[in-house]
Amino acid sequence: MLYNDDMDFLQNVSLANYSTMQLGGPAAYACTVHDRPELTEALQWAEERNLPVMMIGGGSNIVWKDEGFNGLLIVNDIRRYEQFAEDETNYYLTIGAGEPWDTVVERSVQAGLNGIEALSLIPGTAGATPIQNVGAYGQEIADTLVSVEAYDSQTKTFLNIPAQDCAFGYRTSRFKTTDRGRYFITGLTLHLMKQNPTPPFYGSLQAYLDEHGIATFTPQVVRDAVIAIRSSKLPDPAQVANNGSFFANPIVDEGVLAQINADFGEVPHWPTRDGRVKIPAAWLLEQAGFKNVHDAETGMGTWPAQPLVLVNEHATSTAQLLAFKQKIVDTVQQKFGITLVQEPEILP
Secondary structure (H helix, E strand, O other): OOOOOOOOOEEEEEHHHHOOOOOOOEEEEEEEEOOHHHHHHHHHHHHHOOOOEEEEOOOOOEEEOOOOEEEEEEEEOOOOEEEEEOOOOEEEEEEEOOOEHHHHHHHHHHOOOEOOHHHOOOOOEHHHOOOOOOEEOOEEHHHOEEEEEEEEOOOOEEEEEEHHHOOOEOOEOOOOOOOOOOEEEEEEEEEEEOOOOOOOOOHHHHHHHHHOOOOOOOHHHHHHHHHHHHHHHOOOOOOOOEEEEOEOOOEEOHHHHHHHHHHHOOOOOEEOOOOOEEOOHHHHHHHOOOOOOEEOOOOEEEEOOEEEEEEEOOOOOHHHHHHHHHHHHHHHHHHHOOOOOEOOEEEO
């Protein structure tokens, strides 16, 4: 097979450069793809050499193992942004998986579209959002997703997977579970509405709006508020090595909540659609003594304004990160009987 002259297959690259946590061993090969033909070329190149393949976006939700990856790492830089108006209210966006996610949100908000404005300032690329059903401040990608365009490594064809077939759940999907590694996501289609968002909003977002006397709501107003909240609580991964929120908010039965309330007083929580309750993982970490921690043993710490964010202060290995994570998990488990689940994927 002839390969595109622009395709550059790098050898023995450090995976620390492909994760915002800045840890990990080497990859045997790496390349960047800009369109579907380049993706198929890269996959064919790897197949001819009997190499396993992984594809990533911005690396903001990835922790690489110290052992590295003896295969081909494909970096998705497929760009596309197309807006289609079905009528005055209903709009559809088709987005390349390599588009920076916050740029997508920014452009949709500038067009007056409602549906993803609360997902502002989330790092990473658009293609990563369906994998863990990215969500924040009361919105999640499953709310607006129409379909996922992907290359199916089993059938070796491109296809569109409807949202209802993505098995979305809280911070999960089929791409993260039953079909992990099968699909290479190349694009998304979203259904947004040209209308203003309406209250009540997610608790902390509503509190910010009330505190600042904001009573007129547009997608831009909500985006600005979310950016202000996130900027005050979360470090920029371009400046501070981190993966954002490291743990998902645990969902527990009412009985578990009642026991924690009895032991520790009133616990912040909110109901879920299945009749259970969600407890803020940040509250659990604070109560367990992990607010603004700097762990000399592992070189890891927690961000002062948000303990859910684990930061790499001077760690040099993923083993150190995982040791620090385990300290937190064990302490919370012993104190509350709740096992925290991490959000970033450990790869490969």
